[in-house]
Amino acid sequence: MIGAIIGDIAGSRFEFNNHKSKEFELIVPECNFTDDTVMTCAIAEALMTKGERETLQEAAIRTMHSIGKHYPNCGYGYYFYTWILNDLTEPYNSLGNGAGMRISPVPFAFDDRAQMLEAAKAVTEVSHNHPEGIKGALAVADVIWMARQKMSFEEIRQTVNEKYYKLYFTCDEIRPTYEHVETCMESVPQAIEAFLESTSFEDAIRTAISIGGDSDTIACMTGGMAEAYWDVPEDIRELAEKYLDARLLDIVRRFENRYQNRI
Numbered sequence: 457m458i459g460a461i462i463g464d465i466a467g468s469r470f471e472f473n474n475h476k477s478k479e480f481e482l483i484v485p486e487c488n489f490t491d492d493t494v495m496t497c498a499i500a501e502a503l504m505t506k507g508e509r510e511t512l513q514e515a516a517i518r519t520m521h522s523i524g525k526h527y528p529n530c531g532y533g534y535y536f537y538t539w540i541l542n543d544l545t546e547p548y549n550s551l552g553n554g555a556g557m558r559i560s561p562v563p564f565a566f567d568d569r570a571q572m573l574e575a576a577k578a579v580t581e582v583s584h585n586h587p588e589g590i591k592g593a594l595a596v597a598d599v600i601w602m603a604r605q606k607m608s609f610e611e612i613r614q615t616v617n618e619k620y621y622k623l624y625f626t627c628d629e630i631r632p633t634y635e636h637v638e639t640c641m642e643s644v645p646q647a648i649e650a651f652l653e654s655t656s657f658e659d660a661i662r663t664a665i666s667i668g669g670d671s672d673t674i675a676c677m678t679g680g681m682a683e684a685y686w687d688v689p690e691d692i693r694e695l696a697e698k699y700l701d702a703r704l705l706d707i708v709r710r711f712e713n714r715y716q717n718r719i
């Protein structure tokens with residue numbers, strides 16, 4: 457999850473001011489965490505605190521509502537903001553990027569792929585129950601799961617092409633014309649392609665931001681994948697953690713301690 461958070465923070469200043477190059481200072485003072493980080497933490501908290509009498513769906517609704525309310529101005533889309541603020545529990549057929557931006561903790565919490573995909577669907581369908589929303593979340597989760605197994609980029613690419621999206625472009629090809637869109641179909645394949653072209657964790661984040669679009673969210677999704685495959689440099693982690701408040705940092709620490717053997 458820290459990879460996703462780093463991507464969100466690095467991409468935050470380019471969301472509405474795209475930077476179509478891999479050359480930039482990765483994290484600067486004007487950066488901040490956004491809804492991508494908050495909801496990633498909420499899903500991590502749901503996985504860790506799901507009660508015995510609670511379904512994972514119920515846990516996800518509980519944590520997204522309770523944690524989400526602490527950050528009313530972090531960049532939610534209108535409908536999601538309404539869903540959080542009013543404690544709505546019914547999904548609203550979203551196919552927005554929120555499905556993919558918050559999913560990265562799930563593939564770190566399950567070794568069994570089928571169980572992992574079931575959990576990914578559960579935490580997604582509580583709001584993003586449009587088939588393309590669910591597909592976007594499952595694609596991101598599955599790529600992270602495959603990256604954790606250190607499957608080759610070729611193998612991952614083949615699986616994505618067969619199960620989720622046809623990856624028919626390179627980042628260089630789309631960079632000149634790709635624009636800000638907030639749907640899974642127009643963002644998740646791009647985030648996956650950025651990961652599959654990466655040569656390091658940092659290069660993955662830079663590539664994701666360089667194509668433009670919904671930069672914090674694309675870098676967040678790519679960052680989750682890159683964390684599972686490459687090592688996250690300690691200096692980048694330490695810098696990003698300074699941007700989190702105590703509540704979110706505590707969730708990251710507990711999650712990594714429990715699922716990623718980090719002390």
Ligand SMILES: [Mg+2]
Nearest residue numbers: 490491492531
């Ligand atoms: Mg955001």
